[in-house]
Amino acid sequence: ILNVEQSPQSLHVQEGDSTNFTCSFPSSNFYALHWYRWETAKSPEALFVMTLNGDEKKKGRISATLNTKEGYSYLYIKGSQPEDSATYLCALRPNSGGSNYKLTFGKGTLLTVNP
Amino acid sequence: DADVTQTPRNRITKTGKRIMLECSQTKGHDRMYWYRQDPGLGLQLIYYSFDVKDINKGEISDGYSVSRQAQAKFSLSLESAIPNQTALYFCATSDYFNEQFFGPGTRLTVL
Numbered sequence: 001i002l003n004v005e006q007s008p009q010s011l012h013v014q015e016g017d018s019t020n021f022t023c024s025f026p027s028s029n030f031y032a033l034h035w036y037r038w039e040t041a042k043s044p045e046a047l048f049v050m051t052l053n054g055d056e057k058k059k060g061r062i063s064a065t066l067n068t069k070e071g072y073s074y075l076y077i078k079g080s081q082p083e084d085s086a087t088y089l090c091a092l093r094p095n096s097g098g099s100n101y102k103l104t105f106g107k108g109t110l111l112t113v114n115p
Numbered sequence: 116d117a118d119v120t121q122t123p124r125n126r127i128t129k130t131g132k133r134i135m136l137e138c139s140q141t142k143g144h145d146r147m148y149w150y151r152q153d154p155g156l157g158l159q160l161i162y163y164s165f166d167v168k169d170i171n172k173g174e175i176s177d178g179y180s181v182s183r184q185a186q187a188k189f190s191l192s193l194e195s196a197i198p199n200q201t202a203l204y205f206c207a208t209s210d211y212f213n214e215q216f217f218g219p220g221t222r223l224t225v226l
Contacts, residue, residue: 032212032213034213034214034215036215042157042219043119043205043217043218043219043220044205044215044217045217046214046215046216049212049213049214088136089157089158091158091215093213094125101146101163101209101213102160102163102173103158103160103213103215105158106157106181107155107156107157108157
């Protein structure tokens, strides 16, 4: 069983603050790392797919970095807005044969941005 | 129209009843998945299918079965529902790069 850990479990910030959180995964079994944004009462939506060590992806005020050698990815949100409030999930696609097409999800980081 | 749809969106049933949750997609993807989400546990994979003839168990398949009726349809059945199957169920599809597209979810309550 792959262990994908996200921290912190939850986070409260004020509007305008910048914030970041972490996804950790086994570096020995890596093919790709996915980030999803999951708003309450909606379904998860893909943010980024990252495959290369040192990758950096950006979408608006949200960006992510990847370190496959040490097994972590950071998600950054610059100037948080209330509409950024959501659970942010990371998921690992492993590099192992028949399991290669399954994603193992972390438990998520719940971000609340207070106006 | 939504690319991935699920029916029903909400269901309350009693212990021992047979329940079917249905998923349809218009994305043309071969790969389809069923997940359940419990508070504090994240998304857990129940079953997945890479095409109509390829169905595989996920992490928590006990008590569930699936049917891939066509490329676009993937159904999840609870043969005899029990209260600890109360959860939010998501269907998802993916392309080769495995970016997953989720349906709106079905909230199932087993009394």
